[in-house]
Amino acid sequence: MAFLERIEKLIKERKSYLCVGLDPDLDKFPSLIPKTIDGVYRFLAEIIEATADIAVVYKPNLAFFGSLGLGGLTILGKVIQLAGQETPVILDGKFGDIGNTARKYATMAFDTFGAEAVTLNPYLGSDSILPFLEHKDTYSFILGITSNPGSAEVQQRELAGGGLLYEHLAMDFEKRFPQLNWGWVAGATQPSALSKIRSISPSRFLLIPGIGAQGGELGQVMERSKSPDGIPMALINASRSILYASNTSNFKEAARDAALELVGEMHTHLRPVS
Amino acid sequence: MAFLERIEKLIKERKSYLCVGLDPDLDKFPSLIPKTIDGVYRFLAEIIEATADIAVVYKPNLAFFGSLGLGGLTILGKVIQLAGQETPVILDGKFGDIGNTARKYATMAFDTFGAEAVTLNPYLGSDSILPFLEHKDTYSFILGITSNPGSAEVQQRELAGGGLLYEHLAMDFEKRFPQLNWGWVAGATQPSALSKIRSISPSRFLLIPGIGAQGGELGQVMERSKSPDGIPMALINASRSILYASNTSNFKEAARDAALELVGEMHTHLRPVS
Numbered sequence A, B: 001m002a003f004l005e006r007i008e009k010l011i012k013e014r015k016s017y018l019c020v021g022l023d024p025d026l027d028k029f030p031s032l033i034p035k036t037i038d039g040v041y042r043f044l045a046e047i048i049e050a051t052a053d054i055a056v057v058y059k060p061n062l063a064f065f066g067s068l069g070l071g072g073l074t075i076l077g078k079v080i081q082l083a084g085q086e087t088p089v090i091l092d093g094k095f096g097d098i099g100n101t102a103r104k105y106a107t108m109a110f111d112t113f114g115a116e117a118v119t120l121n122p123y124l125g126s127d128s129i130l131p132f133l134e135h136k137d138t139y140s141f142i143l144g145i146t147s148n149p150g151s152a153e154v155q156q157r158e159l160a161g162g163g164l165l166y167e168h169l170a171m172d173f174e175k176r177f178p179q180l181n182w183g184w185v186a187g188a189t190q191p192s193a194l195s196k197i198r199s200i201s202p203s204r205f206l207l208i209p210g211i212g213a214q215g216g217e218l219g220q221v222m223e224r225s226k227s228p229d230g231i232p233m234a235l236i237n238a239s240r241s242i243l244y245a246s247n248t249s250n251f252k253e254a255a256r257d258a259a260l261e262l263v264g265e266m267h268t269h270l271r272p273v274s
Helices: A004-016 A036-051 A062-066 A071-084 A098-110 A164-176 A191-200 A216-222 A251-268 B003-014 B037-051 B060-065 B072-085 B098-111 B165-176 B191-200 B218-224 B250-269
Strands: A018-022 A057-060 A090-095 A117-120 A141-146 A181-188 A207-208 A232-240 B017-024 B057-060 B090-095 B117-120 B141-144 B182-187 B206-208 B233-236
Touching: A004 A090, A004 A141, A018 A036, A036 A071, A036 A251, A057 A062, A057 A071, A057 B218, A062 A071, A062 A090, A062 B098, A071 B072, A071 B098, A090 A098, A090 A141, A098 A117, A098 B060, A098 B072, A141 A164, A141 A191, A164 A191, A191 A207, A191 A216, A216 A232, A216 A251, A232 A251, B003 B141, B017 B250, B057 B060, B057 B072, B057 B098, B060 B072, B060 B090, B072 B141, B090 B098, B090 B141, B098 B117, B141 B165, B141 B191, B165 B191, B165 B233, B182 B191, B191 B206, B191 B218, B218 B233, B218 B250, B233 B250
Parallel strands: A018 A057, A018 A232, A057 A090, A090 A117, A117 A141, A141 A181, A181 A207, A207 A232, B017 B057, B017 B233, B057 B090, B090 B117, B117 B141, B141 B182, B182 B206, B206 B233
Antiparallel strands: none
16 A cells, blocks of 8 residues: 555544654663664664554654664664554655666665655755655655754745745645655744645645654644645654653653653644544 | 865875766676675775776765665775775765754764765755764765756745845855865856856865766866866766776776776866876
């Protein structure tokens, strides 16, 4: 089943929009977990087990695994395989390269690591995006507006003739790529930009980082990410607040509780998902 | 010795501005090379040996190694180690992520893989760049203007008040980052943009892809990349034209000849480097 169908099905089944970001950071690890590659794998396996019926997608970030050495990249594939049994996985690599090379990144993400979706950086234009969209069962989240302070420096520049860069980019890609297998990354810290992207792409999924630690407000994000039929088409990411909910021996229960609490909060902002 | 000093020394010693792009593509491999991970390593080791006294820098692209499976990522580190004995190495990953994650990418590039320089994507703004610059002995090439057709779609948008996006980005980063350990990627296919970037950053190194296969013209690029004292501060990349100069048993000699020919052509466009 393609990523898009799996996600739509899981959102209904699990009544959740939760994306769990798998960003292993040894400095934040529970103290009883050995700071080894095996320790990282075991920790993430526990987190996946604790959230398996709550998350609708997992999102490991390439950098966090790559910073652990080659062993980190080896377990990235294993983590994706483990998480992917029940739940689709987005490899967060923010890939962006010329066409020929983009094809190789698609192979890396979908074949080497076995992800079903990726994040992409649009700075090189549409020929850096198309090779990913050609993998029809996968899904690509293109960076529209990111959650960090520097997002204004490029993405929110005003263009000649009016409108901001990310708005024009969204309109251009919406015209250029009628394919259904892509959506946008839209940071929770930029609510008005999130609304704007939703208005340009009414029915594409939004991958939304920046809730919690980065300051984004959940209710607002849920409301603004609704598609025309009133249902949010959003995958709302939480990483640190779940993975590192506790650094003691109860980290697994704490992670589950944090995930349940966040999904509970999603429900308060919604009529129940039918 | 820091990347910048090594490069400046090697340009004088080897009288060359050649960057050899190490992009292993099995479809283009000489027919006698086994299409295995060992075969890829042996092929690249031969290419490095054939060009060791001609290239001043090597540039493996993460995507090409990652597309070969985990084994490909394992030999990426070995290739960087081998090439790096005599010549510095740029890991072409076009990394771009929020500050916390950018730090992890820096660890991946400089520690896991042992590169001395990287390429960076500026779409997320200055907080995605700074963590790399803090590694003082390394060097970062920030994508200014790329060599592909899609480069116009984002990078060359005209901004309100005049000027193109990449020009404003270059001016902003020039002000914001007085550090010496970074320069620009500027595609050979965009000569007027290359001149513009040179005028904004008169004395930073330019990493220039797009000569040859992509259609950039060498003499023009050499001239336009000169610093105020009349010396090009450029690293001119060639990948396919060297690696796949022949697909028969003489591929190694053919690679050397192609590299020598390109460097010879550089000399015709210059007064000799003193």
